[in-house]
Amino acid sequence: MSSTTFKVLDSAVPVSCWACSIGHNDSTLFCPHCSKIQPPPGGDYFSVFGLKPRLNLDLAALETEFHRLSRKLHPDRFARATENEKQWSLADTALLNDAYRTLKDPLHRTEYLLKLEGAEIGPEADAELVSPGSISPASSQAQAGNGRKDPSRIPADLLEEVFDLNMQLEEMHGLRKKGRADPELQSSLTRAKKKFDRLLGEADMDLRAEWLAWDEGDQAARLAAQDRMVALLDRRRYLSNLVRDVTETLGA
Amino acid sequence: MQGNTPVVIPGTDGSRLVPSVVALDPAPPEGGRPTLTVGSGARMALIETPERVIYSVKRLMGRGLEEVKEELKLLPFHLASDAAAVQPDPHEVPRIQLGELQFTAPEISAYILRQLKRNAERFFGAPVTQAVITVPAYFNDAQRQATKDAGRMAGLEVLRLVNEPTAAALAYGLDRSKEGTIAIYDFGGGTFDISILKLRDGIFEVLATNGDTHLGGDDIDNLLLAIALDEIYAEHGVDLRRHPDAVQALRKAAIDAKIGLTTAPVVHFDIELANGDHYLREIPREVFELLIEPILARTAAPCKQALADAGLKPEQIDEVVMVGGSTRIPAVQKLVDGLFHLSARGKKPHTELNPDEVVALGAAVQAGILAGDSKATEEMLLLDVTPLSLGIEALGGTVARIIERNSTIPASATDHFTTGVDGQTNVAIHVVQGERELAADCRSLARFDLKGIPPMSAGLPRIEVKFLIDADGILQVSALEQRSGKAAQIEVKPTYGLTDEQVENMILDSYDHAEEDFAKRLLIEARNEADTLLAAAARAPENPVWEQLTEEERTRIQVAREYLAHATIGEDPAAIREAVLILDYATRRFAELMMDAAVSSALRGKTMDAAGEDLGEEVTAPHAMAPAEFK
Numbered sequence: 001m002s003s004t005t006f007k008v009l010d011s012a013v014p015v016s017c018w019a020c021s022i023g024h025n026d027s028t029l030f031c032p033h034c035s036k037i038q039p040p041p042g043g044d045y046f047s048v049f050g051l052k053p054r055l056n057l058d059l060a061a062l063e064t065e066f067h068r069l070s071r072k073l074h075p076d077r078f079a080r081a082t083e084n085e086k087q088w089s090l091a092d093t094a095l096l097n098d099a100y101r102t103l104k105d106p107l108h109r110t111e112y113l114l115k116l117e118g119a120e121i122g123p124e125a126d127a128e129l130v131s132p133g134s135i136s137p138a139s140s141q142a143q144a145g146n147g148r149k150d151p152s153r154i155p156a157d158l159l160e161e162v163f164d165l166n167m168q169l170e171e172m173h174g175l176r177k178k179g180r181a182d183p184e185l186q187s188s189l190t191r192a193k194k195k196f197d198r199l200l201g202e203a204d205m206d207l208r209a210e211w212l213a214w215d216e217g218d219q220a221a222r223l224a225a226q227d228r229m230v231a232l233l234d235r236r237r238y239l240s241n242l243v244r245d246v247t248e249t250l251g252a
Numbered sequence: 253m254q255g256n257t258p259v260v261i262p263g264t265d266g267s268r269l270v271p272s273v274v275a276l277d278p279a280p281p282e283g284g285r286p287t288l289t290v291g292s293g294a295r296m297a298l299i300e301t302p303e304r305v306i307y308s309v310k311r312l313m314g315r316g317l318e319e320v321k322e323e324l325k326l327l328p329f330h331l332a333s334d335a336a337a338v339q340p341d342p343h344e345v346p347r348i349q350l351g352e353l354q355f356t357a358p359e360i361s362a363y364i365l366r367q368l369k370r371n372a373e374r375f376f377g378a379p380v381t382q383a384v385i386t387v388p389a390y391f392n393d394a395q396r397q398a399t400k401d402a403g404r405m406a407g408l409e410v411l412r413l414v415n416e417p418t419a420a421a422l423a424y425g426l427d428r429s430k431e432g433t434i435a436i437y438d439f440g441g442g443t444f445d446i447s448i449l450k451l452r453d454g455i456f457e458v459l460a461t462n463g464d465t466h467l468g469g470d471d472i473d474n475l476l477l478a479i480a481l482d483e484i485y486a487e488h489g490v491d492l493r494r495h496p497d498a499v500q501a502l503r504k505a506a507i508d509a510k511i512g513l514t515t516a517p518v519v520h521f522d523i524e525l526a527n528g529d530h531y532l533r534e535i536p537r538e539v540f541e542l543l544i545e546p547i548l549a550r551t552a553a554p555c556k557q558a559l560a561d562a563g564l565k566p567e568q569i570d571e572v573v574m575v576g577g578s579t580r581i582p583a584v585q586k587l588v589d590g591l592f593h594l595s596a597r598g599k600k601p602h603t604e605l606n607p608d609e610v611v612a613l614g615a616a617v618q619a620g621i622l623a624g625d626s627k628a629t630e631e632m633l634l635l636d637v638t639p640l641s642l643g644i645e646a647l648g649g650t651v652a653r654i655i656e657r658n659s660t661i662p663a664s665a666t667d668h669f670t671t672g673v674d675g676q677t678n679v680a681i682h683v684v685q686g687e688r689e690l691a692a693d694c695r696s697l698a699r700f701d702l703k704g705i706p707p708m709s710a711g712l713p714r715i716e717v718k719f720l721i722d723a724d725g726i727l728q729v730s731a732l733e734q735r736s737g738k739a740a741q742i743e744v745k746p747t748y749g750l751t752d753e754q755v756e757n758m759i760l761d762s763y764d765h766a767e768e769d770f771a772k773r774l775l776i777e778a779r780n781e782a783d784t785l786l787a788a789a790a791r792a793p794e795n796p797v798w799e800q801l802t803e804e805e806r807t808r809i810q811v812a813r814e815y816l817a818h819a820t821i822g823e824d825p826a827a828i829r830e831a832v833l834i835l836d837y838a839t840r841r842f843a844e845l846m847m848d849a850a851v852s853s854a855l856r857g858k859t860m861d862a863a864g865e866d867l868g869e870e871v872t873a874p875h876a877m878a879p880a881e882f883k
Contacts, residue, residue, distance in 0.1 A: 071631075075723045076621050
């Protein structure tokens with residue numbers, strides 16, 4: 001649900017280091033000359049790790065870099081430093097942690113990159129919250145995770161199955177309330193779960209194919225890949241919610 | 253840290269544990285505020301004057317009135333508001349009534365911390381002003397803030413709050429050869445925490461943490477106590493619940509029984525009641541295990557959830573470390589073995605570190621990391637997580653999550669707000685912690701009032717609010733109206749905590765005489781301690797229990813008394829302190845015998861107050877060795 005403020009910089013802003021006064025651009029965590037910690041840099045999460053935006057990442061290398069940077073930035077290392085350095089350490093480490101958390105997870109990474117490129121993502125995207133007491137319609141976007149209930153978001157090829165499934169889930173809940181069970185309904189739901197799990201796996205594979213397309217492609221190829229990824233994320237989120245609901249109902 | 257090893261600093265009585273018992277001493281005859289005693293010296297008062305004593309105050313930290321009432325049900329102390337004529341504001345920090353005075357939970361904690369501060373100062377012979385304090389991993393923001401407040405009141409700058417299981421991991425993993433995925437199962441007195449960490453190259457990375465802040469060894473004690481009270485009533489018609497001192501004595505017997513069953517296959521209760529009847533109960537270990545099984549079973553769900561959050565199966569946990577006194581119970585070790593499939597893989601849970609001390613040792617390691625001057629901790633780094641999701645209450649009462657649980661801290665998130673009314677200059681944000689969908693089901697953290705927003709048409713302002721959870725796990729909020737570039741002033745109204753101003757007013761040394769000269773204070777304190785102990789030791793031969801000592805023991809006490817009397821005349825606090833320890837050690841068995849005698853007489857329905865009437869007015873308990881002085 002968190003939105004991210006970031007500036008994608010084509011040419012970074014020049015600043016001078018507070019410690020040694022030598023100039024550098026503001027996209028670094030440490031002064032390249034005297035190594036002192038700097039205020040949080042501009043730039044995106046990828047640049048924190050010295051990477052250009054890309055979807056396929058070497059996770060082991062990412063972790064190693066994360067550990068290396070943590071050792072240098074963490075507030076524990078600045079317990080005896082000046083107030084400013086302490087503040088920057090806190091902000092820089094938060095940035096590092098936020099970046100790692102986002103880039104480490106394939107879905108978050110995809111969503112993040114799409115946002116960087118200005119694409120519109122589904123219902124979980126940045127919504128404006130209005131302070132209590134107002135009647136602005138913007139507040140209705142704050143309901144997270146309810147995309148499934150909106151019929152326009154159901155993947156077209158699954159409409160029938162989803163309606164069937166919803167009926168079966170309701171039936172199951174009704175029976176449960178009365179303390180009864182129906183083994184046939186149970187196995188039908190189990191089969192449905194297996195099917196949606198498989199579809200989920202297929203969506204993941206399709207997504208990875210799009211990653212390759214985006215990483216390797218030119219501007220036009222990238223735009224096409226972006227559109228497809230937006231749709232895939234939507235589909236994937238939908239399927240994942242379905243699987244979760246069925247699992248909950250079965251497992252209860 | 254001493255060199256490369258963490259070391260526990262002993263207390264004034266030589267023991268390494270300071271029980272979190274705080275007793276209000278009797279009012280001084282010349283008037284003025286009574287002092288407070290902390291630790292084993294306060295334990296005696298628990299049986300004699302339970303209405304002046306509080307223990308396990310940790311359970312009350314960062315909590316509101318209703319929850320505190322729940323916790324207090326089986327405890328002898330009560331809320332000030334119970335006696336009040338007017339219903340208190342539910343957002344007021346609860347005050348506990350001790351004798352004639354009232355204290356908030358952070359103030360009580362501050363007295364305990366101050367005692368520890370003094371123990372440390374005696375040990376180093378120098379002032380101590382900074383501390384690393386551990387908290388249960390599952391403590392929420394309000395509980396953490398209350399702990400920091402307590403530190404501040406005690407005159408300590410809290411450099412870092414460390415989660416208890418993580419601290420244990422630091423102590424365990426100090427030996428760099430340990431790498432892999434470990435689980436810390438921390439079953440303490442009042443709280444249960446489970447943390448899963450990855451150790452690699454000196455980096456301790458917490459993957460997931462979970463727990464229950466209402467679950468601990470105290471629950472086992474209270475269960476045994478409740479059963480005993482019910483049976484005594486059923487079999488003997490005596491309702492001991494009317495006698496808080498008898499309840500406390502019985503509780504001590506229950507704790508002894510619990511501890512006994514760790515090694516013995518059966519223990520016996522034999523309590524003499526006021527009417528001369530005896531309550532006899534044999535408790536075999538199998539029965540005990542059956543009784544506590546539901547309590548232990550409650551630790552399973554948090555463990556499973558933590559594994560799920562970490563994306564791990566039980567078999568992927570390389571080692572399990574047991575923390576907390578209650579993990580000595582064989583049934584607990586068996587449960588852990590089952591949860592993590594240990595013996596099936598030829599492994600056992602780690603119990604080689606003292607479960608009562610390992611957390612403190614870990615805190616020392618963290619202090620070493622912060623100080624940056626120990627070779628052992630040079631390469632170590634702790635990456636901890638926030639245990640609870642952070643969210644904002646949105647219209648309709650649902651929660652919009654902004655930081656997920658188990659996010660590595662420090663962590664941040666940004667959100668945008670706007671106004672709903674033309675010219676609106678304030679925006680209120682309600683921040684909650686928890687995993688539920690509705691804000692009402694989560695833990696209310698605070699209301700942040702963002703003020704000073706330039707008046708504009710409704711919906712026009714773009715207020716960027718940045719939420720930052722710092723390395724202590726505490727939330728900081730900053731806000732900026734982006735169109736005008738103006739930073740908003742934020743007024744924080746904690747739901748369950750003290751305001752900064754209130755903490756300022758409670759800083760402890762404003763109650764004491766301010767001693768300018770530290771060395772002078774050390775000497776005065778050492779002499780005071782010596783005098784108390786000497787006076788008590790002088791009376792010892794008058795006590796019937798004196799007869800039970802051997803000739804050798806009595807001689808040793810005599811010699812120690814003379815040695816201390818001599819040291820007191822000198823000017824060296826360290827020498828006095830050493831002599832105090834010697835006399836204290838010499839009288840240890842005497843103190844135990846006195847304690848046992850007092851326990852049985854309390855259960856005979858005779859309170860120490862009543863006994864005090866026979867023997868004289870004042871009852872003081874400043875020292876472990878000198879339980880009750882009867883003047």
